[in-house]
Amino acid sequence: MTEGNRWEPTPGQGGPLPSSDALESLARTYIAAETAAPSDAPQADIRRYRAIWISDVHLGTRGCQAGPLLDFLRHTESGVLYLVGDIIDAWQMRKSWYWPDRHNEVVRLILRKARQGTKVIYVPGNHDEFFRDYTRLSLGGVTLLEDTVHTTRDGRRFLVIHGDVYDGVVTYARWLAYLGDTAYHWALRLNTLFNLARRKLGYPYWSLAAFLKHRVKNAVSFISNFESALAEEARERGLDGVICGHIHHAEMRDVDGVLYANDGDWVESCTALVEHDDGSLALLHWAEERGMDFHELNG
Numbered sequence: 001m002t003e004g005n006r007w008e009p010t011p012g013q014g015g016p017l018p019s020s021d022a023l024e025s026l027a028r029t030y031i032a033a034e035t036a037a038p039s040d041a042p043q044a045d046i047r048r049y050r051a052i053w054i055s056d057v058h059l060g061t062r063g064c065q066a067g068p069l070l071d072f073l074r075h076t077e078s079g080v081l082y083l084v085g086d087i088i089d090a091w092q093m094r095k096s097w098y099w100p101d102r103h104n105e106v107v108r109l110i111l112r113k114a115r116q117g118t119k120v121i122y123v124p125g126n127h128d129e130f131f132r133d134y135t136r137l138s139l140g141g142v143t144l145l146e147d148t149v150h151t152t153r154d155g156r157r158f159l160v161i162h163g164d165v166y167d168g169v170v171t172y173a174r175w176l177a178y179l180g181d182t183a184y185h186w187a188l189r190l191n192t193l194f195n196l197a198r199r200k201l202g203y204p205y206w207s208l209a210a211f212l213k214h215r216v217k218n219a220v221s222f223i224s225n226f227e228s229a230l231a232e233e234a235r236e237r238g239l240d241g242v243i244c245g246h247i248h249h250a251e252m253r254d255v256d257g258v259l260y261a262n263d264g265d266w267v268e269s270c271t272a273l274v275e276h277d278d279g280s281l282a283l284l285h286w287a288e289e290r291g292m293d294f295h296e297l298n299g
Helices: 020-034 066-074 090-095 101-115 129-134 168-172 174-200 208-215 217-236 286-290 294-298
Strands: 047-054 076-083 119-122 142-144 148-151 157-160 241-244 251-255 258-262 271-275 281-285
Touching: 066 076, 066 101, 066 286, 076 101, 076 148, 076 271, 101 119, 101 142, 129 142, 157 217, 217 241, 217 251, 217 258, 251 281, 258 281, 281 286
Parallel strands: 047 076, 076 119, 119 142, 157 241, 241 258
Antiparallel strands: 047 271, 148 157, 251 258, 271 281
């Protein structure tokens, strides 16, 4: 349901999908709410890029690092902003309702960028897969696509896709994917308690979840297989590379002559992929670069 400018589904129920008209009306409500908002950052502090990719924000969960993401959105501009899936976490929202004001602010900022001329393209993932029923539509100035191709300034062509269709667990063992998602969110909660203790001892933020994921042999093997599968898909389509998300592991490397780029996430690492004016690509580790404390900013 909607209340004012807040969208609140019935907790614990999937319910019927909203119509495209209802989604468009909701987008307009968000836009109207932020129209009179003052400028968020001095122009001199804004970084400008030809294109930006972000994914795996997981709005609607306590793990979402909305504070650093808001800072990123306020201090960057681009001709194109790609939302590469799992922006909203419908899986968790069906279990319990969590939508603080900062999550509203993220939506408003993205819609403001669209209204002010940024081309915003939303490629849904598995956690926000209900949006796949609305691909090829434009909602509040945001275009929804199953996947797309981005051409850089220097002429290279990249497949832009979330990547979950190349994850065998998500595709063929849905129940296991849900189980793994639950375990992952418990690990994030443990991670929060762990870092509160580190903070009291004067130590900086450190991702226990990321450490475990990157040290477990099966997880490392899965990441490697995932990268190879996406690179092969780009090669078969005659493209120069692929830009994706899904696995919460920011990376940019050559895979047998194809550039694989993963923009990471805004749960553990707060990363984005950007294209500079000359066509070169780079990964930004935003919270790290800005010296941010996750707990203070995510509050």
